[in-house]
Amino acid sequence: MTNTIQPTVVLAGGGHAHALFLKRLQKKQTPPAHFILVSASRYTPYSGMLPGVISGQYTAEQSHIDLELLAHESKCTFLKATVSGVDTKANELIFLNGDRLQYDILSINTGSTxxxxxxxxxxxxxxxxxxxxxxxxxxxxxxxxxxxxxxxxxxxxxxxxxxxxxxxxxxxxxxxxxxxxxxxxxxxxxxxxxxxxxxxxxxxxxxxxxxxxxxxxxxxxxxxxxxxxxxxxxxxxxxxxxxAAPARWPSESSLATSPDGFIQVNLMLQSVSHDNVFACGDVAEFTHSRQAKSGVYAVRQAPTLFQNICNMLEKKTLKPYRPQSQFLSLLSCADGRAIASKGCFSTRGRLIWLWKDWIDQRFMAQFPVPATDSMEFNGSD
Ligand SMILES: Cc1cc2nc3c(=O)[nH]c(=O)nc-3n(C[C@H](O)[C@H](O)[C@H](O)COP(=O)(O)OP(=O)(O)OC[C@H]3O[C@@H](n4cnc5c(N)ncnc54)[C@H](O)[C@@H]3O)c2cc1C
CATH class of the missing domain: 3.50.50.60 (FAD/NAD(P)-binding domain)
Known part of the structure; x- marks a missing residue:
C-alpha cells in the first residue's frame, strides 16, 4: 500500500456496477479508505431506457445518472477525466491529458463500444x-x-x-x-x-x-x-x-486481456494478472466462461465487487461472484409494448411494457439525475 494514511481505491468509469457501488458506500460501513470515482463524463446513461429516449418516451435526463452528485452523496471524490491506460508497475491510472493518479486498489467499469x-x-x-x-x-x-x-x-x-x-x-x-x-x-x-x-x-x-x-x-x-x-x-x-468491442487501452496496458481485448478476470472479479485490479461489466471477461455483454451482469456484479474491495482492504479472503444461468430480458417495441423472456418463458404485450417501465424507473429512482433540460438531447427533428 502507498504511504498515505488511508489506502486509495480508484473506481475508473461510472458504469452500472460503480454507480451501485457508490449507493452501497452510502449505506454500509467500509474499512477506512479514500474512494475516487473517475469518469469521462459527469452523466452516465442507463441503457435500459435508451430506446425510450430515442422514441421520445423519456427525456435524456430521466435516463442518466448524475455521477458527480452521486459521488458527493457517497463521500467519494469525483474526478472528470478520460482513462487512457494503467501503469501497473507504478500502480497509476493514466489519463488522456497525461496526468496520472495513484491507486492502491483499482476497479475498472468503463463499458464497451x-x-x-x-x-x-x-x-x-x-x-x-x-x-x-x-x-x-x-x-x-x-x-x-x-x-x-x-x-x-x-x-x-x-x-x-x-x-x-x-x-x-x-x-x-x-x-x-x-x-x-x-x-x-x-x-x-x-x-x-x-x-x-x-x-x-x-x-x-x-x-x-x-x-x-x-x-x-x-x-x-x-x-x-x-x-x-x-x-x-x-x-x-x-x-x-x-x-460489443473493448477500448484499446486495456490491452495496451500490461493487464491480461482476452484475444478480443477485454480485461480477463477470475470469479472474484479480479484481474488474472494483477491482484489489486478489479474489472466488471462489459469491459471484463471471465477466463472460464463468456457472458453476454449486458447491463444486467454489471448490476449483479456490484455487491460482489463491493464486498471484495472491502475484504481486500481488510486483508480478508475474497468471495466468488455467482453468475445467474438465466436472466430476464425485456425488449421495448417502442410503441407501448415489450417482449419478455427468461429461459424458455416468453411473452409480449402492453403489460410487459408497463412492467419494464416500472423496473427501469425504479432502478433510476435510487440515483440523482441531471436537472430537467440540463442535457441537450431532448430536441426532436
Ligand atoms: C440501445 C441499447 C440498449 C440496451 N439495453 C439493455 C437492456 O435493456 N438491458 C441490459 O442489461 N443491457 C442493455 N444494453 C447493454 C448495456 O448497455 C451494456 O451491457 C451496459 O451498459 C454495460 O454496463 P457497464 O456498467 O459495463 O458500462 P457502461 O454502462 O457502458 O458505463 C461505462 C461508463 O464508463 C465511462 N467511460 C468509458 N470509457 C471511459 C474512460 N476511458 N475513462 C473514463 N470513463 C470512461 C462511460 O462514460 C460510462 O459512464 C443495451 C445496450 C444498448 C446499446
Whole structure:
C-alpha cells in the first residue's frame, strides 16, 4: 500500500456496477479508505431506457445518472477525466491529458463500444451513447422533409440493433419517405430462443422495418453496403449496432486481456494478472466462461465487487461472484409494448411494457439525475 494514511481505491468509469457501488458506500460501513470515482463524463446513461429516449418516451435526463452528485452523496471524490491506460508497475491510472493518479486498489467499469467491422467513416455507433444522442437531434436533411426517399441502415440485429430500429421508427414515423433497414449476417437476436426471435420479427415487420438476414457486410463503397454474396444496399445514414468491442487501452496496458481485448478476470472479479485490479461489466471477461455483454451482469456484479474491495482492504479472503444461468430480458417495441423472456418463458404485450417501465424507473429512482433540460438531447427533428 502507498504511504498515505488511508489506502486509495480508484473506481475508473461510472458504469452500472460503480454507480451501485457508490449507493452501497452510502449505506454500509467500509474499512477506512479514500474512494475516487473517475469518469469521462459527469452523466452516465442507463441503457435500459435508451430506446425510450430515442422514441421520445423519456427525456435524456430521466435516463442518466448524475455521477458527480452521486459521488458527493457517497463521500467519494469525483474526478472528470478520460482513462487512457494503467501503469501497473507504478500502480497509476493514466489519463488522456497525461496526468496520472495513484491507486492502491483499482476497479475498472468503463463499458464497451461497438465493433467498427467496416471502414464506413460516415457511420455512427450507438455506444458511446452521448455522441449517438447528439447525432439523433441534428436537423434532418432537407430532402427527407420534402418527402424524398431516405434510407437509414442499421448494421447488427442483437437486442440493441432491434430496439434502436423500433425506437427510431417510432420517433420518425411521421416522415413517410424514411425507410429503416436492419442488416444482419445471420438472423435477428442471435442467442435468444426461437420464439422470441419470431415475436421480435413480427413486431419489426409491423412497423414496417425491412430486415436483411444473411447479409454479411464485407465492404462499403459510395454509401452502399456490399455483402459477401455481392448484394448491395445503398444508404443515406448508417448506424453500427454491431457486437460489443473493448477500448484499446486495456490491452495496451500490461493487464491480461482476452484475444478480443477485454480485461480477463477470475470469479472474484479480479484481474488474472494483477491482484489489486478489479474489472466488471462489459469491459471484463471471465477466463472460464463468456457472458453476454449486458447491463444486467454489471448490476449483479456490484455487491460482489463491493464486498471484495472491502475484504481486500481488510486483508480478508475474497468471495466468488455467482453468475445467474438465466436472466430476464425485456425488449421495448417502442410503441407501448415489450417482449419478455427468461429461459424458455416468453411473452409480449402492453403489460410487459408497463412492467419494464416500472423496473427501469425504479432502478433510476435510487440515483440523482441531471436537472430537467440540463442535457441537450431532448430536441426532436
Ligand atoms: C440501445 C441499447 C440498449 C440496451 N439495453 C439493455 C437492456 O435493456 N438491458 C441490459 O442489461 N443491457 C442493455 N444494453 C447493454 C448495456 O448497455 C451494456 O451491457 C451496459 O451498459 C454495460 O454496463 P457497464 O456498467 O459495463 O458500462 P457502461 O454502462 O457502458 O458505463 C461505462 C461508463 O464508463 C465511462 N467511460 C468509458 N470509457 C471511459 C474512460 N476511458 N475513462 C473514463 N470513463 C470512461 C462511460 O462514460 C460510462 O459512464 C443495451 C445496450 C444498448 C446499446
Amino acid at each position: 461497438q465493433a467498427r467491422v467496416i471502414d464506413a467513416k460516415d457511420s455512427i455507433t450507438i455506444k458511446p451513447i452521448r455522441p449517438f444522442l447528439s447525432w439523433l437531434v441534428q436537423p434532418l436533411p432537407e430532402h427527407i422533409k420534402q418527402n424524398e426517399s431516405f434510407i437509414l441502415a442499421i448494421m447488427g440485429a442483437g437486442a440493441a440493433g432491434v430496439e434502436v430500429a423500433m425506437a427510431l421508427h417510432q420517433r420518425f414515423k411521421h416522415l413517410h419517405s424514411l425507410e429503416i433497414h436492419i442488416v444482419t449476417a445471420q438472423g435477428i437476436l442471435k442467442g435468444y430462443p426461437p420464439k422470441v426471435q419470431k415475436m421480435a420479427k413480427e413486431e419489426i415487420e409491423r412497423k414496417p422495418i425491412k430486415i436483411h438476414t444473411h447479409f454479411r457486410v464485407t465492404g462499403v463503397k459510395d454509401k452502399t453496403l456490399i455483402s459477401d454474396q455481392n448484394d448491395h444496399l445503398p444508404y443515406d445514414s448508417l448506424i453500427l449496432a454491431t457486437s
